[in-house]
Amino acid sequence: xxxxxxxxxxxxxxxxxxxxxxxxxxxxxxxxxxxxxxxxxxxxxxxxxxxxxxxxxxxxxxxxxxxxxxxxxxxxxxxxxxxxxxxxxxxxxxxxxxxxxxxxxxxxxxxxxxxxxxxxxxxxxxxxxxxxxxxxxxxxxxxxxxxxxxxxxxxxxxxxxxxxxxxxxxxxxxxxxxxxxxxxxxxxxxxxxxxxxxxxxxxxxxxxxxxxxxxxxxxxxxxxxxxxxxxxxxxxxxxxxxxxxxxxx
Amino acid sequence: xxxxxxxxxxxxxxxxxxxxxxxxxxxxxxxxxxxxxxxxxxxxxxxxxxxxxxxxxxxxxxxxxxxxxxxxxxxxxxxxxxxxxxxxxxxxxxxxxxxxxxxxxxxxxxxxxxxxxxxxxxxxxxxxxxxxxxxxxxxxxxxxxxxxxxxxxxxxxxxxxxxxxxxxxxxxxxxxxxxxxxxxxxxxxxxxxxxxxxxxxxxxxxxxxxxxxxxxxxxxxxxxxxxxxxxxxxxxxxxxxxxxxxxxxxxxxxxxxxxxxxxxxxxxxxxxxxxxxxxxxxxxxxxxxxxxxxxxxxxx
Numbered sequence: 001x002x003x004x005x006x007x008x009x010x011x012x013x014x015x016x017x018x019x020x021x022x023x024x025x026x027x028x029x030x031x032x033x034x035x036x037x038x039x040x041x042x043x044x045x046x047x048x049x050x051x052x053x054x055x056x057x058x059x060x061x062x063x064x065x066x067x068x069x070x071x072x073x074x075x076x077x078x079x080x081x082x083x084x085x086x087x088x089x090x091x092x093x094x095x096x097x098x099x100x101x102x103x104x105x106x107x108x109x110x111x112x113x114x115x116x117x118x119x120x121x122x123x124x125x126x127x128x129x130x131x132x133x134x135x136x137x138x139x140x141x142x143x144x145x146x147x148x149x150x151x152x153x154x155x156x157x158x159x160x161x162x163x164x165x166x167x168x169x170x171x172x173x174x175x176x177x178x179x180x181x182x183x184x185x186x187x188x189x190x191x192x193x194x195x196x197x198x199x200x201x202x203x204x205x206x207x208x209x210x211x212x213x214x215x216x217x218x219x220x221x222x223x224x225x226x227x228x229x230x231x232x233x234x235x236x237x238x239x240x241x242x243x244x245x246x247x248x249x
Numbered sequence: 250x251x252x253x254x255x256x257x258x259x260x261x262x263x264x265x266x267x268x269x270x271x272x273x274x275x276x277x278x279x280x281x282x283x284x285x286x287x288x289x290x291x292x293x294x295x296x297x298x299x300x301x302x303x304x305x306x307x308x309x310x311x312x313x314x315x316x317x318x319x320x321x322x323x324x325x326x327x328x329x330x331x332x333x334x335x336x337x338x339x340x341x342x343x344x345x346x347x348x349x350x351x352x353x354x355x356x357x358x359x360x361x362x363x364x365x366x367x368x369x370x371x372x373x374x375x376x377x378x379x380x381x382x383x384x385x386x387x388x389x390x391x392x393x394x395x396x397x398x399x400x401x402x403x404x405x406x407x408x409x410x411x412x413x414x415x416x417x418x419x420x421x422x423x424x425x426x427x428x429x430x431x432x433x434x435x436x437x438x439x440x441x442x443x444x445x446x447x448x449x450x451x452x453x454x455x456x457x458x459x460x461x462x463x464x465x466x467x468x469x470x471x472x473x474x475x476x477x478x479x480x481x482x483x484x485x486x487x488x489x490x491x492x493x494x495x496x497x498x499x500x501x502x503x504x505x506x507x508x509x510x511x512x513x514x515x516x517x518x519x520x521x522x523x524x525x526x527x528x529x530x531x532x533x534x535x536x537x538x539x540x541x542x543x544x545x546x547x548x549x
Contacts, residue, residue, distance in 0.1 A: 109447055110448065
């Protein structure tokens with residue numbers, strides 16, 4: 001089976017002249033349908049930029065992003081196939097929109113029918129009752145907001161979910177809840193995940209394969225099994241592993 | 250379930266109920282703010298006065314009675330005195346409320362909306378759209394406001410309608426500036442990116458996501474500008490380019506009373522007080538509205 005998402009020699013460059021930043025250097029990877037792939041690295045390693053480049057939120061200077069073997073479509077067609085969950089649930093929900101309005105938006109944009117049912121179902125799926133439907137984001141906790149963001153991403157029934165550090169803004173117990181929710185949804189809906197995190201423990205829990213990035217370049221490719229057995233080749237990956245172990249203790 | 254419980258429930262059943270509940274909560278916020286209520290009372294009184302002018306006024310605002318000219322307040326059945334042509338100042342102020350409301354209302358509806366559209370479009374699109382729109386705004390801002398309004402009225406002809414048009418045309422650039430500044434702070438927010446990822450077009454994002462964030466600063470700005478708008482209209486009237494005599498426009502009344510200010514203070518003071526009270530009312534209400542419109546300021 002071919003890859004659902006394939007990134008070939010991706011390069012992302014911000015700015016010009018002296019302010020030029022080469023954020024992503026020749027990164028390639030592929031995620032098969034139904035798979036879960038992790039991008040790991042420290043802050044500033046360019047892992048989030050890869051996600052943003054896939055969505056068209058960061059300028060692609062070179063290389064290709066393929067969806068099902070074809071260049072990614074733009075706008076509405078892209079939205080139906082790929083959705084993203086942002087890192088900070090405090091910033092990704094409009095402060096003046098009720099949860100209802102947030103969830104009604106994609107339905108209106110894509111002209112989907114039976115909006116009422118869809119919204120109720122979407123809230124149920126992420127474990128929020130309809131009691132939350134007419135609240136504002138500021139009336140919700142971080143974990144609840146991230147659940148709303150996940151519900152919004154899933155409303156369009158995408159094949160691929162891009163997760164940009166979906167739990168790093170949450171505290172540890174909520175983090176586990178949200179990760180379990182994401183794992184359950186993936187199993188139920190056969191979603192393909194591309195997850196970015198600085199935390200190897202999170203990636204280990206969620207992904208079958210992963211790519212370690214440093215300074216915008218790919219450092220090492222790993223299988224989850226290898227990670228479990230601590231079979232890593234590069235010094236940098238070992239450092240990351242140690243860091244996550246220290247955290248686990 | 251009573252109406253109060255229906256409005257204040259934590260778990261509304263429908264979109265309509267939720268919206269009514271929000272409106273009710275905003276209203277309660279507003280009621281809790283005594284200054285805003287004072288402002289609202291002033292504006293309501295102004296509107297009632299304008300609507301019921303023929304019944305509220307004691308005299309005809311235009312008929313001249315030269316033997317009664319320049320009577321002090323209280324004399325001869327004129328509560329606020331008479332002007333240099335023997336017209337009852339109280340009745341003229343009552344009828345003048347109509348013209349004032351007309352000018353303020355139309356300017357307040359047109360200029361901020363136009364400014365908001367220009368500012369958010371410039372801020373959101375950036376690049377050459379921003380450059381073109383903002384240089385245009387700069388050109389309008391570079392002219393002194395009254396001079397520009399004068400030029401417009403001179404070109405279009407005198408009268409209240411053209412004065413409104415001229416004031417609106419000169420009033421929008423500050424709103425565009427405010428709206429653009431607000432847009433620049435939100436355009437890179439994650440919730441805008443999220444909307445774009447859902448396939449939302451530029452129009453939907455600007456109208457639905459960017460404008461609500463600009464609205465509170467613009468509303469405050471509008472209420473602060475109300476006094477200025479009334480005064481600009483008065484200035485145009487004074488120069489013979491706004492409301493034409495014998496129309497009882499407050500600004501025109503002040504400029505007519507200027508000639509008698511030392512001996513007959515009430516001729517200019519009474520319409521001046523009217524402008525002051527109405528401006529104050531708009532300011533107080535605007536401040537309260539800003540707090541009530543922001544869902545985040547609601548008590549948790």
